[in-house]
Amino acid sequence: MSRNLRWGIGLLLLAGLILGAFLFLPFRSWLPGGSVGNIPNRALVNGTNFNRLFPSPEAGEQLVFTQEKRGFSQARLKRGSDVVALLSISDVTSSPASRNKFIHSQERLRSWPLVDQGSQASALLVADRFQVKVIGQGNGMDSQQRHALLEAFDVASLAALNPAIAPAIPAGREARAPGREALAPGRAPGLRLPRFNREAPQAKALPNRSRPSLSNRANAVLEPAA
Amino acid sequence: MSATVLDRLDHLPRRNLTVLALRGISSLVPGGWTNQTSADELIADVLGSDDPELVAQVRSRADALNLSRHEGYRRALSLYDAVNRSQKAAGGLRVLANVAGALPLVKRLATLTPASQTLQAVDLSLKVGAEMLAFTQVNGLPGDSFAAFGASLTEYASEARVRMAALVCFDALLPLGDNALHRLDALLGQVSSHELHQLPSYAGMASLLPGRGDTAHLAFLRRGVDHWLGWADGFVGELGLSGQRAVRALETTLGPWHGGMEQLATFLDAFTDTYAHTGVQAVARRLVERAAAEI
Structure with a gap:
């Protein structure tokens, strides 16, 4: 019993x-x-990492962050009480189709491919992974203003967030590539993105060292590739 | 599976009691309110271009985002829906009580309906709590500092001005009187967990509220309302809102009203969907802004 x-x-x-x-x-x-x-979600870079790469607003302007999710961060550029533009950085890993529009793009900005979408939007594909976009709101912006805004982003640091750049580094240092912070601890950068233009911009990105302090880390990675 | 946010936006009413009530209240808010009921127009507005191919791309991306559980857009909508259902149920009960109170035989039924003032206060606090939860579901926690987060909240609140005006007028000033905001904390102090359970929306929201148990939830709601009150006080002062003005604004679209303010609030609670209506519009806008940035 x-x-x-x-x-x-x-x-x-x-x-x-x-x-x-x-x-x-x-x-x-x-x-x-x-x-x-x-x-x-782990395969996407967290939106928090993008926030500090947004351009700093000029006098009379204000940058208000509106959305921050995994792989996405968005802010509004306001002049007074009017919204002038939507600025955003997104990780295209979750929307591979958005890469296609850059394939035939001839224009380059800081050596990354640039595309205009419609009359109010301009997009830049950085490190084959991060899409930086400016969408004019309200009265609108001409393409020169939008391109100037795109240029004001800290593009070099953004490129450094991409772990897929790692193969360009000598084998021993691969595991310590920055941008690994985007992955969960204990996780190797397993997810490799399909790279259709490999000869791509990172080599040409080197001459662009106009940003001094923040991009140091980025250049440290890129140097061996040159 | 339920309809996507953009489908729901397309199916919002263009002219009914809800729209008329919102249009009435929006006459008190500078900047006014447009009843956005077309997803394609919204996309074209955000994108600054009505190229059909781009619009279709944004739309399919928005639907993909909407389907994903982690993104929270759907959860935010279900919060607004829960609040809306609860408001209608509570309003319906009170309408019933008013009618029953006039009939001699069923008069005793009227005494069964919950004491309205504290319940109204809880209802308001649940709405404010839902608003905060929906904000984090839709937007995440934007910005790296408290200042940036605060700026983001203010930005959202000014975008949702009409909904906030409707919330303040329909749920605070009309049923509780002009000094509603100052009495709110005292009213919430009297709430028991039994009364909390009488509200259907609480059951829907309980799992999303931080903390375990009714007391923790009540504490969260009181803290939330406390923060909100600071903002709402300024809002009411800035726009000069009062019960009288709200009634007059509503009369311009709904027609003359001869009853008391409390009855008007009951009537609006029972027969309009202001919360779900403006909620769908707000979530759809943020969703489209994100989809437009990602295509």
Whole structure:
């Protein structure tokens, strides 16, 4: 009898554990459909890393951050109470189709491909991974103003956030590439992006050292590639 | 699965009681309010171009974002829906109580309906709490500093001015009187967890509120309202809002009203969807702004 009782209690505990596991552990996040295109959130650079790369507003202007998610950060540029432009940086890992528009682009800005979309939007693809975009609002902006704004972003530091640049570094240092901060601890930069223009801009990016302090880290990575 | 945000935007009413009530209230708010009910127009407005191919791209990206659980746009909408359902249910109960109170046989029923003032205060605090949760669901925690986050909140609040004006007027000034905002904290202090459970929206929101248990949730709601009151006080002072002015503004679109203010609030609660209506518009705008940046 006591043996049956022990079995009973054992089974009860087991059932309780299993039930508890399903109720309390976050199994939901394992189900598909949690993120866009089912790309794991870890593969995207967190939007917090983008915030400091936005251009600093000029006198009379104000930069108000409006959205910050995994792989995305957006701010409004305001002059007085009017919104002049939407500025944003996004990680195109979750929207691979948005890369296609840059394939035939001839224009370059700081050696990265530049595209105009419609009459009010300009986009720059940095390090084949980060899309920087300026969308004119209200009365609108001409393309020169938008390109000037794009140029004011800290593009060099942004490029350094891309772990896919790592292969350009000598083998021994690969694992310590910056931009690894974008990945969870203990996770190798496993997800390699398809690189259709590999001869690409990072080599040409070197002459552009106009930004002194913040981009130091970026250049430290890029140097061996030259 | 429920409809996407942009589909819901397309199906919002162009002219009904909700729209008329909002249009009435918006006459008190500088800058006014446009009843945006077309996703394509919204996209063209944000993008500054009505190229059909670009619009279609933005739309499909917005739908993909909307489908993803982690992005929170859908959760924000479900919060607005929960609040809206609760408001309608509570309003319906009170309408019923008013009608029943006039009939001799069922008069006793009227005494069963919950004490309205504290319940109204909880309802308001739940709405404010829902507003904050929806903000973080839609926008994340923008900015690297408290100042940046504060600026972001202010920006959002000024975009949602009409909804805030509707919230202040319909849920505070009309049912609780002109000194509602000063009495709110005292009213919330009297709330018991039993009363909290009488509100259907609480059941929907409980899992999203931080903390465990009714007391923790009540504490969160009171703190949330405390922060909100600072802003709302300035808002009311700046626009010179009062119950009388709200009634007059509503009369310009809804027609003359002969009852009391409290009845007007009950009527609006029971028969309009101001919260879900403006909520869909606000979420859709932020969603489109993001999709336009990502295509």
